[in-house]
Amino acid sequence: MNPRFHLLVQRDISQALRYYDNISHQLGNRFWQAFEDTCARIATHPRHFHFAPCGRRRANFSRFPWHLLFIEEGMAFILSLHVTIAGIHGLG
Secondary structure (H helix, E strand, O other): OOOEEOHHHHHHHHHHHHHHHHHOHHHHHHHHHHHHHHHHHHHHOHHHOOEOOOOOEEEEOOOOOEEEEEEEOOOEEEEEEEEOOOOOOOOO
16 A cells, blocks of 8 residues: 655655755665655555654654654554754755
């Protein structure tokens, strides 16, 4: 089962991907793969992820300082994309 996305997540992931692509196309590809891997983990094991203080589940990307916040409503619904670098606020 594939997760659904809030429209702003689609915009935010495009901006983040553009950022990494501008550094290196390979880095952009690795970021996209980390995003897809995180979505696949959410789809297969949504309850594996802990709750963030906001009450939504948090799924961290591997090797990138990003995470997705999501809820379950029959299927995972991804609400926001955030960067987890100190001093920088997330996009979502």
